[in-house]
Amino acid sequence: MITAETPDCLIVTGMPGAGKSTVTRLVSERLPRSARLDGDFISRLVVSGRVWALGEPADEAARQVQLCNRNLCTLANNFCDAGFTPVIDWVIPDRRQLDFFVSLLGARQVLFVVLAPGIEACRYRNTLRDPQERFDFGGYEDLDGAMKRELGDVGWWFDTAALTPEETADGIIREARRRAVVN
Secondary structure (H helix, E strand, C coil), X not given: CXXXXXXXXXXXXXXXXXCHHHHHHHHHHHCCCEEEEEHHHHHCCCCCCCCCCCCCCHHHHHHHHHHHHHHHHHHHHHHHHCCCEEEEECCCCCHHHHHHHHHHCCCCCEEEEEECCCXXXXXXXXXXXXXXXXXXXXXXXXXXXXXXXXXXXXXXXXXXXXXXXXXXXXXXXHHHHHHCECC
């Protein structure tokens, strides 16, 4: 069980529509001392010259993703040092990026949960979002294939298709320390 005495770093990832934002918010609210670190929010701190993760030019997009990743890890380390469990909400699509996180989180125990309700559930959940929150994304098959190929043997792949967000959050709090450790 995730507890205040063990400020592990929890990373929750998955495809758009998997439930990352809702679930990380619920997990954070249920923990006695936590900080929710939203990768989308951190990436939007760049105002002028911002290139989104799949944007052009690709080299600048990659540079900004790495900057966001570095900032997420710095914040996570600061919160851990202060006794808070950082709960990171961010799409981590491949092993290289996960390894980067683990290397920057140093001695922290990293818990890596992939919300995996399936492509159709992600698409459907995206349609339920407020129109301003919807994410138009046509790369589900490619992202799903890449994540399974690169990360399929890492952390906890949590099939949440039949679960409510509350059940998912409770499951993560109860099981992540046993099922999601990556280092």
